[in-house]
Amino acid sequence: MILDLSATAADLTASLVDVESVSGNEQRLADEIHAALAGLPHLTVHRDGNAIVARTALGRAQRVAIAGHIDTVPLAGNLPSRVSGGVLHGLGSCDMKGGVAVALRLAAHLAAPSRDVTYVFYDGEEVEAERNGLLRLSRSSPELLAADFAILMEPTDGQVEGGCQGTMRAQVRATGERAHSARSWMGRNAIHEAGAILDVLRGYQARQPDVEGLRYHEGLNAVGITGGVAGNVIPDECVVTVNYRFAPDRSVEQARAHLEDVFAGWEVQVTDAVSGARPGLDQPAVGSFVAAMGGTPRAKLGWTDVARFDALGIPAVNFGPGDSLVAHAPHEHVRLAQIEDCEARMRTWLAA
Amino acid sequence: MILDLSATAADLTASLVDVESVSGNEQRLADEIHAALAGLPHLTVHRDGNAIVARTALGRAQRVAIAGHIDTVPLAGNLPSRVSGGVLHGLGSCDMKGGVAVALRLAAHLAAPSRDVTYVFYDGEEVEAERNGLLRLSRSSPELLAADFAILMEPTDGQVEGGCQGTMRAQVRATGERAHSARSWMGRNAIHEAGAILDVLRGYQARQPDVEGLRYHEGLNAVGITGGVAGNVIPDECVVTVNYRFAPDRSVEQARAHLEDVFAGWEVQVTDAVSGARPGLDQPAVGSFVAAMGGTPRAKLGWTDVARFDALGIPAVNFGPGDSLVAHAPHEHVRLAQIEDCEARMRTWLAA
Numbered sequence: 001m002i003l004d005l006s007a008t009a010a011d012l013t014a015s016l017v018d019v020e021s022v023s024g025n026e027q028r029l030a031d032e033i034h035a036a037l038a039g040l041p042h043l044t045v046h047r048d049g050n051a052i053v054a055r056t057a058l059g060r061a062q063r064v065a066i067a068g069h070i071d072t073v074p075l076a077g078n079l080p081s082r083v084s085g086g087v088l089h090g091l092g093s094c095d096m097k098g099g100v101a102v103a104l105r106l107a108a109h110l111a112a113p114s115r116d117v118t119y120v121f122y123d124g125e126e127v128e129a130e131r132n133g134l135l136r137l138s139r140s141s142p143e144l145l146a147a148d149f150a151i152l153m154e155p156t157d158g159q160v161e162g163g164c165q166g167t168m169r170a171q172v173r174a175t176g177e178r179a180h181s182a183r184s185w186m187g188r189n190a191i192h193e194a195g196a197i198l199d200v201l202r203g204y205q206a207r208q209p210d211v212e213g214l215r216y217h218e219g220l221n222a223v224g225i226t227g228g229v230a231g232n233v234i235p236d237e238c239v240v241t242v243n244y245r246f247a248p249d250r251s252v253e254q255a256r257a258h259l260e261d262v263f264a265g266w267e268v269q270v271t272d273a274v275s276g277a278r279p280g281l282d283q284p285a286v287g288s289f290v291a292a293m294g295g296t297p298r299a300k301l302g303w304t305d306v307a308r309f310d311a312l313g314i315p316a317v318n319f320g321p322g323d324s325l326v327a328h329a330p331h332e333h334v335r336l337a338q339i340e341d342c343e344a345r346m347r348t349w350l351a352a
Numbered sequence: 353m354i355l356d357l358s359a360t361a362a363d364l365t366a367s368l369v370d371v372e373s374v375s376g377n378e379q380r381l382a383d384e385i386h387a388a389l390a391g392l393p394h395l396t397v398h399r400d401g402n403a404i405v406a407r408t409a410l411g412r413a414q415r416v417a418i419a420g421h422i423d424t425v426p427l428a429g430n431l432p433s434r435v436s437g438g439v440l441h442g443l444g445s446c447d448m449k450g451g452v453a454v455a456l457r458l459a460a461h462l463a464a465p466s467r468d469v470t471y472v473f474y475d476g477e478e479v480e481a482e483r484n485g486l487l488r489l490s491r492s493s494p495e496l497l498a499a500d501f502a503i504l505m506e507p508t509d510g511q512v513e514g515g516c517q518g519t520m521r522a523q524v525r526a527t528g529e530r531a532h533s534a535r536s537w538m539g540r541n542a543i544h545e546a547g548a549i550l551d552v553l554r555g556y557q558a559r560q561p562d563v564e565g566l567r568y569h570e571g572l573n574a575v576g577i578t579g580g581v582a583g584n585v586i587p588d589e590c591v592v593t594v595n596y597r598f599a600p601d602r603s604v605e606q607a608r609a610h611l612e613d614v615f616a617g618w619e620v621q622v623t624d625a626v627s628g629a630r631p632g633l634d635q636p637a638v639g640s641f642v643a644a645m646g647g648t649p650r651a652k653l654g655w656t657d658v659a660r661f662d663a664l665g666i667p668a669v670n671f672g673p674g675d676s677l678v679a680h681a682p683h684e685h686v687r688l689a690q691i692e693d694c695e696a697r698m699r700t701w702l703a704a
């Protein structure tokens with residue numbers, strides 16, 4: 001099969017879904033995309049592993065990057081795709097082959113866009129950061145990603161979502177003293193002590209700050225807990241793993257200081273953290289896109305690769321078909337009309 | 353080597369410690385004990401795997417069982433034994449080769465005790481119940497264990513300790529609803545919910561009931577906790593494993609009902625339970641032993657194999673050299689004079 005970029009964005013999405021591309025298994029889909037774009041005279045195509053970068057070079061005053069990952073989370077009995085009542089069901093239909101289809105259609109059919117465009121299709125987004133194709137490109141070939149503005153085609157239900165929240169995981173450790181459980185009063189139970197950590201979490205009031213006009217919504221949650229030595233031993237350690245989702249008005253360092261403050265009295269060990277991205281809606285390049293797409297921009301609460309563009313100094317927003325609430329769910333799906341609508345609006349903006 | 357039962361109980365204990373007999377590896381020590389007892393004309397010796405039963409048959413009005421396990425917990429850099437300042441250090445010195453030495457000395461040298469005696473040396477006490485040699489004997493040859501009274505030579509610091517507490521483990525389950533941790537308010541966090549279970553444990557007032565004149569001390573503790581799905585998921589389950597140590601005035605069924613009452617509102621699943629043993633100090637056979645040993649009997653808080661004798665209808669007490677607080681510790685040890693003293697007192701009682 002060679003992808004048929006003359007098919008509608010809806011049909012093209014179904015074709016993309018039916019080429020299984022669970023993270024680590026992107027090669028066939030990358031080959032198809034590479035083959036479909038390589039023959040187009042208005043594009044210069046680069047390949048880095050299973051990431052494809054295709055650029056126009058029209059000498060326009062502005063350049064926009066339009067990016068989407070081509071991998072998916074693991075199979076959940078949801079392939080091949082099926083269409084029912086105008087809705088496409090299947091693995092990756094929502095996250096984010098609908099957005100990839102829109103970008104491929106624009107790449108194929110807009111030979112002379114009003115802004116130069118860099119299309120980026122990349123691998124390894126649904127797994128650990130070190131496998132992320134956009135991160136790899138940003139290290140190996142940052143010049144390929146250079147742009148005034150980036151659009152990440154993550155599912156946003158066809159609304160512009162600005163920036164993203166950061167995320168930090170930390171281990172909060174309660175300690176005690178071991179003893180035989182038949183004489184528990186000789187020791188100090190670290191699991192019971194961890195109850196005080198959970199009390200802090202249960203009483204926590206999450207911030208909902210406005211950042212550049214968008215309202216974010218933080219969260220601080222236990223995502224893991226482990227403790228215990230043996231069935232007859234009072235345990236001397238209990239570790240609560242917490243996940244702090246923080247608005248982009250806080251840096252990673254500020255987030256860390258906040259956790260140390262909230263859990264004063266316990267050992268706090270940050271295990272991983274990535275900063276968020278400010279929405280950048282005050283940038284002119286972003287403003288014109290937001291105005292063209294219509295609607296009221298929202299804050300992006302989940303972390304996305306817009307933060308990687310932000311780290312390169314490129315303002316970025318999320319915009320694409322599909323409802324992020326069903327991303328990663330076995331029943332993920334996307335409305336076909338929304339894919340077509342996203343394509344139409346972006347085509348209008350890029351033609352202007 | 354053949355064990356030298358003419359050596360002092362102190363020296364014999366050191367010899368027993370130096371024959372490593374971690375649970376599962378008792379054969380060599382069982383062979384040595386078997387060989388040392390087999391030639392004695394006043395004893396009839398039976399063997400069942402690595403358990404040895406040696407009985408006098410003098411037609412006395414009463415029969416007493418004197419029992420000790422020959423296995424130990426795993427090595428902890430504490431072999432061979434060493435003596436320092438009248439104290440023997442080494443694996444099993446406290447739990448319970450000192451008691452085994454006393455029983456072997458009595459078996460060898462009391463050819464005509466005032467009560468018939470059944471000496472029981474058994475394997476597999478420090479591991480799961482199904483490997484316990486006393487349990488195996490009680491099923492295969494209960495007639496070999498028949499007695500009016502039993503003394504289990506567990507370390508009690510040379511004091512009579514009556515009965516033992518029961519022990520029950522249960523899983524108490526908090527549930528919730530999964531969600532992406534970037535939108536935690538869409539779910540319900542089961543680990544946070546488990547904080548309420550820990551609150552119950554932190555506020556729990558343990559009973560300290562008097563049973564037949566002995567004061568027991570219960571305990572209810574978390575010995576394990578586990579919860580969490582992934583670093584970015586609000587978890588829908590958290591399981592707290594609790595260990596309830598209950599006085600012998602409560603049956604297993606009463607203990608279960610108590611846990612269901614304490615944790616009303618959560619799912620409680622009992623995973624294992626063994627009943628305790630009442631002290632039996634009101635039995636005449638027990639009373640004479642207690643009087644002969646002197647001191648004030650105490651309640652045994654940890655579960656011991658006295659409960660197996662109790663289940664056979666045989667009243668039993670714990671009595672032996674060594675401080676149970678150092679049992680299972682790498683630095684376990686026993687005072688040599690206490691071993692000799694225990695032997696002397698029991699010899700006097702059995703000669704009377």
